[in-house]
Amino acid sequence: MKGLREGSWDQACALASQSFMPLHSQTVSLADAIDRYLSQDVLSLCDLPAFETSAMDGWAVSGDGPWKLIGEVATGKTSAEVLHYGQCLAIATGGVIPAGTTSVIPWESAVEKDGQVSGEIDLGANIRPAGMESKKDDVLAKAGTRVSPPMAGLFAAAGHDAINVIAQPRVAIFFLGDELIHSGIPVGGAIRDALGPQLPAVLRKMGCTISSFQFVKDDLSVLNSEIAKTLDSVDLVITTGGTADGPRDFVKPALKNLDAEMIIDCVKVRPGYHVLLARVSHKAREIAFLALPGNPQSALAALYSFGNPLIKSFLGASQDQLAEVEITTALTTPEGFSRLVPGTINAKEFTPTTYLGSAMLRGVAHAQGFALISPGVNQAGSTAHWIAFN
Template identity: 40%
Template structure:
């Protein structure tokens, strides 16, 4: 059980929440106080997501966003989640060898090309016997795996047989080695029941049987099943290639925070999490606050504006992620760059805490883009809300059934009055979810020890009972 008396843990807030690192979302002025350490202490809005430096509330920020980006209100969390899955249009399939298929996704159903097993086989080492014992021993040696068309076995006889070997015609059962003994030319032991320790042909499946549906991730076990079913190649949708742009002049990438600058916490974790979601990170580019630029800019080196950096990223990737810069502050460049490119924004802000400044765009060439907020836990929220379903869409994987991935909270947790809350939880026992605390938008301490994230719908009373869970990606 989480301790409701856990002391509040202070967190370092940076200078601007709309770029990557440990910052306060949407903050334009001095450092602001982050959210409380324990979920039960978070009352109403997330204090760390207000523009405290400029004395502007969350509602003020929404009005400002409408003036600068044209969006009226945040998309509700469930709609944003479903929209992201639709925006991830399936990648073209390709045939690859079994050795290349691991980590990809089946683009076609896997059907058996043969019966499994393909013939009656011995399930244990011992003797193939015909009829009741004792049995005479068939001359000519043992029947071994890999031998084809063993000689028929006459009634009253037995022959040594190895696990996996083809059953001789006339065999009624296999007597396990530990249950029999030979004396001279006779085998003695208890009479096995008919068919004992024989794997009959087609016991697992018959030719043409459906084994796995399209959209199944190719794991080592799937490779083994495909090989057993007769496949040399598989038709798959490849792992989506993802390019990441980490924005922010205030970010340090090594050493201790100093001189008003802070460590980038998003860059180191985003690559492994993408791998855990079945994607292939092709680049993680660390940028400052590039000017937005213009779509028709000519001359100069490539990549000296955010527009050009986005174009370069989209040219080598199936999905582009930006970290930071999604707000409406003076150096938040993502919205101006997307406008310059003529991008479409199916989701421009989500009614979720932490992470409401996240966005989902479609670049002119059809490549989706997810803008992660700059606060670390807010970025995690965007990964689970938008990135994960986009990747499932790209690979043709279905969305998990929300009704089956649920657990009961070990204690009540405060909810946001208007927005969904995503709260890190441990899973101490099957069917139970324990809040771990440290759930402020700039905090990673809670998510580092969590097994999942609980989805708390908005409401005036604390959440209790069963809640939906989002699994955390595991590399």
């Protein structure tokens, strides 16, 4: 069950992004494809536009003016009229150009009186040729692209009703800890659960679907049993808490029970040191097991650092290239460790929030992301990598 033990942040991130293959492809409607990742290139099924169209509201004219108005091009239909020299038809933006048209003159550039239209227009003006935007079989978007609403609109315009996307990773979440309570004010040594309300939402934004989430007491046999119930229907198991080596830390024994292959066993970063990533083989499938620390800020730091690239690998998505930011105040790290500091950026300048402890959420609640601070002393003006929340 050996893996990378106390590797650097960069080493662990690389392993998280490269250790699992993309999931299977599925066909979904365009409406359901928003924020999903393409499993294959999307090609245009037709020229776009599919025919010559008008770029303006006005008149389709033939030759030089004045022109005799002989009718109107119906929106969304091909006109049976053939324009001859000195004739015109009223036309709306996007209307199909009738045969014989030499130009389209806009309303504001001409005068209509007594069935005659007068004005001046250059030959070929305001006519969009067929295929001006794309030709049939042009690549509109490549595999691995995240589908935005405008992109779904483009696919529709190019003739698609449905497209092929990568399946969303199905996740089972287990929140561990006898000390956790789930409502009211904590008293008598209890701790109010702060991860339950946020982790499912973060994972959905990362592209996952939540199959189940539950709170499990600190009991190895119970944890083993509950994990086993989920393995047939998930691609990723996530736990919070219990990742260290103390007498009440049961994640490593649970991984041993699963005969899991350890990939990451702690990372030299604060917060987020006690993070684990393992591979579970189950019925000819490989399931990822990501164990996050129990402290709220540590859990978020580990999830954005290593969970996000893991999920992107499942989705066949390109990995983020982290931007560089300039820190506005000196920051130090524990010896030999990187540090993840929550904060905000403005014009590529990073300012840390207050309340930076690994068990604290007040600072990270007002942050835009984490700055990845290099080991050692980093003076104001030094650069850091930026891990954005969105």
